[in-house]
Amino acid sequence: MTEESASIGSANGNDRGSNSHNNSRPEIADDDLIANKQGAGILMRTLEKGHGSRFPKKGEHCQIRFEGRLENGTVIASSKHQKSALQFELGKQHVLEGLEVAVEHMCVGQKVEVTIPPLYAYGHQGFPPKIPPRSTLIFVLELVDVISSDKE
Numbered sequence: 001m002t003e004e005s006a007s008i009g010s011a012n013g014n015d016r017g018s019n020s021h022n023n024s025r026p027e028i029a030d031d032d033l034i035a036n037k038q039g040a041g042i043l044m045r046t047l048e049k050g051h052g053s054r055f056p057k058k059g060e061h062c063q064i065r066f067e068g069r070l071e072n073g074t075v076i077a078s079s080k081h082q083k084s085a086l087q088f089e090l091g092k093q094h095v096l097e098g099l100e101v102a103v104e105h106m107c108v109g110q111k112v113e114v115t116i117p118p119l120y121a122y123g124h125q126g127f128p129p130k131i132p133p134r135s136t137l138i139f140v141l142e143l144v145d146v147i148s149s150d151k152e
Contacts, residue, residue, distance in 0.1 A: 034105050040117035042098050050110030050143065058091030061147040062103050068139045076130050076137070085144040096121050099139065106143040114139045 063085035068077040088094040098116030126133035
C-alpha cells in the first residue's frame, strides 16, 4: 500500500455504522449535510456537476481522483501524480468511511469538496505523524467511473 493510499485507507477500530441508501438520491445542494452521527456530520459541496443520476451501490468498483488535506491546508494524500484513478469496492471499508459516504452520493464526473469530521476519518487516535488526533479532513473528490459488479 502506498503512502497516499494508506492516508485514505480505513481507520482501524473505527465504528462504521451501516448506511442504507437506495439508488435514487436527490441531487445534493451546496454544503449539504450527507451523514450525521453523534453530532458529527459530513458536509459535501458540489464543485462540478456530474453526468446522469445514477449513484454507486455497495459492491460496485468506484474510481476516484482525490486530494486530501488538513484544515490548515497541509496536503495529506493526493492522486495527482498517480497514472490512474484510485479504485476500490464500495462497502468493503478500503477507504475512510467519510469517503465512502461521499462517493455514495456522487454521480460519474461529479467533483465535490467534502469536509469529514474525525468520527468518519481517523477518530481520536489520528494517523501519526501525518494526521494529528481528532483531525477534520477536507477532500476534493472526483468520481471518474463506476464499474458494476453485475452485468447489466
